[in-house]
Amino acid sequence: AQKVTQAQTEISVVEKEDVTLDCVYETRDTTYYLFWYKQPPSGELVFLIRRNSFDEQNEISGRYSWNFQKSTSSFNFTITASQVVDSAVYFCALSEAEAQGGSEKLVFGKGTKLTVNP
Amino acid sequence: NAGVTQTPKFQVLKTGQSMTLQCAQDMNHEYMSWYRQDPGMGLRLIHYSVGAGITDQGEVPNGYNVSRSTTEDFPLRLLSAAPSQTSVYFCASSSYRNTEAFFGQGTRLTVV
Numbered sequence: 001a002q003k004v005t006q007a008q009t010e011i012s013v014v015e016k017e018d019v020t021l022d023c024v025y026e027t028r029d030t031t032y033y034l035f036w037y038k039q040p041p042s043g044e045l046v047f048l049i050r051r052n053s054f055d056e057q058n059e060i061s062g063r064y065s066w067n068f069q070k071s072t073s074s075f076n077f078t079i080t081a082s083q084v085v086d087s088a089v090y091f092c093a094l095s096e097a098e099a100q101g102g103s104e105k106l107v108f109g110k111g112t113k114l115t116v117n118p
Numbered sequence: 119n120a121g122v123t124q125t126p127k128f129q130v131l132k133t134g135q136s137m138t139l140q141c142a143q144d145m146n147h148e149y150m151s152w153y154r155q156d157p158g159m160g161l162r163l164i165h166y167s168v169g170a171g172i173t174d175q176g177e178v179p180n181g182y183n184v185s186r187s188t189t190e191d192f193p194l195r196l197l198s199a200a201p202s203q204t205s206v207y208f209c210a211s212s213s214y215r216n217t218e219a220f221f222g223q224g225t226r227l228t229v230v
Contacts, residue, residue, distance in 0.1 A: 009158075035218070045208065047218040091160060103212040103219035104149035104168060105176065108160035 002027045004094050006109035013082055014117050021077040021112045023092030029053075033095040034068065034075045035106065040088040048090075050103070051075065082116045089113045120144050124209050124222035131199040131229045139194040139225050141209030149212045150192040151219070154178065154205040161208060167192055199229045 003026040013019045025034065036048040049059060051068050059066045063080045079086055093106040125140045143150065151166040153176075163176030167186040181203060183195040192211075196203060206226050212219040 004160075037221075043206070043224055045221040047220075050218055093161075103210070104151045104166045105163060106151070106153075106161070106210075106219060107177075108153075108162070110158060110160040 002029075002032075002094055002096060002107045004092050004107055004109035006090075006092055006112050008112045009110070010113045010115070012115045012117065015084060016081050017116075018078060018080050019082050019114065019116075021079075021090050021092075021114065023075045023077065023109060025073050025075065025092070025094050027073075027094060027096075029096060033103070035091075035093040035095065035103070036066065036075075036077050037091045037093065038088045039091065039111070045091075048077075079114075082114075084116050084118055087114060087116045122209055122211050122220050122222040124207075124225050126225060127223065129225065129227050131196070131227065133199060133201060133229060135199050136195070136197050137199065139196075139207055139209075139227070141192045141194065141222060142190050143192075143209075143211040143220070144190065145211060145213070145220065146189060147211040147213040147220075148189070149214075149219075150186065151176070151210045151212075152182070152184065152192070152194045153208045153210065154203075155208060155224075156205050164194065164207075196227075201229045203227065204229045 005024045032053045034051045038046040065078045067076045089111045091111045092109045122143045152164040153161040155161045165184040167173045209222040210219040
């Protein structure tokens with residue numbers, strides 16, 4: 001069975017601090033996809049990144065970076081110099097290999113609520 | 119492009135009532151899915167579809183029906199609402215050509 005664990009339920013930081021959100025996954029598939037989504041207080045789900053299991057290169061996008069390590073089944077997300085607008089719930093998700101390359105069967109973690117205080 | 123449109127945004131039902139949550143996408147995506155989000159539980163897959171006429175169950179399908187008569191629409195039916203179905207429901211669509219699932223704005227359903 002597939003499973004995504006986000007052990008940090010809530011994190012609170014002060015603006016400009018760096019923060020890392022942890023994501024650990026379980027799957028027996030050799031081909032899979034990992035995702036991060038952001039859910040701001042307004043409630044919508046905002047796509048941040050998708051990574052396939054064959055690409056272990058770290059990714060950086062502005063203040064956001066992702067560290068994918070297959071050896072530890074982790075896909076951690078770091079926000080550098082956090083801002084108040086980063087306050088949201090962040091979800092890590094996993095897509096099965098049989099999902100035909102789409103994202104129709106996502107398994108989500110329970111989310112990490114990040115609060116960035118001014 | 120409107121993307122993924124869900125209606126209604128809010129709904130209150132009485133126990134035992136039935137209703138349909140609507141979901142439409144205008145991106146010609148093959149895949150569509152329904153999730154429910156409960157506090158502390160993340161999002162859980164209810165049903166999904168890989169194309170018109172094809173649907174399948176997800177992790178929490180009981181109490182819900184779906185159909186996919188067209189590529190654009192994927193309605194979710196609650197046959198006899200129960201308080202345990204109080205949740206926020208999200209519809210999503212995706213394509214093998216894309217890297218992400220596009221989500222609707224969500225429907226907040228309360229069953230009293």
